[in-house]
Amino acid sequence: xxxxxxxxxxxxxxxxxxRYIHVLKRLKLKNTEYVSxxxxxxxxxxxxxxxxxxxxxxxxxxxxxxxxxxxxxxISIQEFLxxxxxxxAYLIGVGGLGKAIVSYENFKNYGLNIVAVFDNxxxxxxxxxxxxxxxxxxxxxxFGERKNVKIGVITTPASAAQEVCxxxxxxxxxxxxxxxxxxxxxxxDIIIESVHLSQSLAVLTHKLxxxxxxx
Amino acid sequence: xxxxxxxxxxxxxxxxxxRYIHVLKRLKLKNTEYVSxxxxxxxxxxxxxxxxxxxxxxxxxxxxxxxxxxxxxxISIQEFLxxxxxxxAYLIGVGGLGKAIVSYENFKNYGLNIVAVFDNxxxxxxxxxxxxxxxxxxxxxxFGERKNVKIGVITTPASAAQEVCxxxxxxxxxxxxxxxxxxxxxxxDIIIESVHLSQSLAVLTHKLxxxxxxx
Numbered sequence: 001x002x003x004x005x006x007x008x009x010x011x012x013x014x015x016x017x018x019r020y021i022h023v024l025k026r027l028k029l030k031n032t033e034y035v036s037x038x039x040x041x042x043x044x045x046x047x048x049x050x051x052x053x054x055x056x057x058x059x060x061x062x063x064x065x066x067x068x069x070x071x072x073x074x075i076s077i078q079e080f081l082x083x084x085x086x087x088x089a090y091l092i093g094v095g096g097l098g099k100a101i102v103s104y105e106n107f108k109n110y111g112l113n114i115v116a117v118f119d120n121x122x123x124x125x126x127x128x129x130x131x132x133x134x135x136x137x138x139x140x141x142x143f144g145e146r147k148n149v150k151i152g153v154i155t156t157p158a159s160a161a162q163e164v165c166x167x168x169x170x171x172x173x174x175x176x177x178x179x180x181x182x183x184x185x186x187x188x189d190i191i192i193e194s195v196h197l198s199q200s201l202a203v204l205t206h207k208l209x210x211x212x213x214x215x
Numbered sequence: 216x217x218x219x220x221x222x223x224x225x226x227x228x229x230x231x232x233x234r235y236i237h238v239l240k241r242l243k244l245k246n247t248e249y250v251s252x253x254x255x256x257x258x259x260x261x262x263x264x265x266x267x268x269x270x271x272x273x274x275x276x277x278x279x280x281x282x283x284x285x286x287x288x289x290i291s292i293q294e295f296l297x298x299x300x301x302x303x304a305y306l307i308g309v310g311g312l313g314k315a316i317v318s319y320e321n322f323k324n325y326g327l328n329i330v331a332v333f334d335n336x337x338x339x340x341x342x343x344x345x346x347x348x349x350x351x352x353x354x355x356x357x358f359g360e361r362k363n364v365k366i367g368v369i370t371t372p373a374s375a376a377q378e379v380c381x382x383x384x385x386x387x388x389x390x391x392x393x394x395x396x397x398x399x400x401x402x403x404d405i406i407i408e409s410v411h412l413s414q415s416l417a418v419l420t421h422k423l424x425x426x427x428x429x430x
Contacts, residue, residue: 018413082424100315111420193419198233204408205326208390209297
């Protein structure tokens with residue numbers, strides 16, 4: 001396995017790599033030791049040449065006719081995604097979605113470790129969620145000086161999202177995982193990755209309405 | 216406003232339409248009455264020709280030099296996405312994410328009305344969440360006969376997702392909103408829209424690791 005950690009990859013490749021990990025972990029439960037790109041491709045219904053190309057960015061080389069050693073392949077992808085380490089993160093906005101994200105232990109396997117949660121609702125401040133005390137947003141400044149937190153997760157309502165984003169950046173955050181329905185404005189060197197659930201739902205409900213008309 | 220409800224749209228257009236609604240609702244709070252495609256485009260940092268093209272699929276026609284009447288435009292997009300009506304939905308898997316989705320009242324504005332929740336964990340069955348009693352999965356059959364539910368939301372762990380998907384389809388569900396990390400297999404006429412949070416996180420953590428190396 002070569003070290004290609006300084007290689008970047010296309011967005012579609014980055015999005016497919018976690019799906020490979022899911023398939024590989026499932027195969028591991030069945031005591032599989034070696035896996036071919038073709039097997040992964042069939043499982044996910046994509047082209048095997050695509051799988052080979054994607055895996056090559058991680059630097060791993062398979063054995064001819066045998067394929068990849070399963071554990072080595074998982075580790076190789078995880079290292080490429082930086083999931084072998086955990087990156088500390090703040091979460092702001094402890095509503096339903098915020099609570100779900102803080103409580104979802106699995107994100108630790110995806111490199112995300114939430115170390116502090118914030119909310120401006122006085123009824124929430126001081127309460128604990130998953131062992132973390134909910135802090136007022138002003139406390140970001142104290143944390144910013146002591147800690148080296150690079151990721152901010154925004155689960156606030158739309159109206160608060162941009163202000164929260166600005167405050168996170170002032171406090172040293174370099175990457176924002178945005179769940180609010182807002183298009184956040186930030187300097188170019190800040191990474192913004194948004195999950196817009198309403199967009200996903202739009203595809204679903206529109207396609208369904210088309211279907212009903214068809215019949 | 217023409218009725219073009221039987222027109223379909225590209226996936227990128229469908230994903231942009233909810234963002235337009237968010238912008239329009241914010242402008243409405245500022246008592247704006249008319250809005251141009253250019254204003255929307257600037258707000259979202261996309262090309263105005265793109266906005267004009269997207270809005271045209273809904274059948275709305277703006278007034279030259281004035282733009283679109285705000286309320287009419289919102290309604291036009293909502294009708295196109297089928298968000299003027301609510302579609303009944305089942306949710307299966309009442310973990311952290313499932314709870315968050317059931318509790319998020321806003322999805323009703325996006326056309327989604329969860330009418331029943333299911334889980335196979337005996338400790339959860341019988342408890343209530345947002346006024347809905349958590350039912351065992353077997354009860355799907357009873358519901359399927361009485362109701363006409365077209366959408367299933369899957370928030371189960373990976374290991375249960377495919378089985379749940381199969382059961383939903385047997386019971387008449389036509390569209391699946393999948394939050395599990397599995398690539399679900401289903402007949403071609405079934406709509407599957409997946410939200411893979413780990414994929415989004417992969418983009419974030421990898422880009423961040425690249426950034427750290429750069430410096």
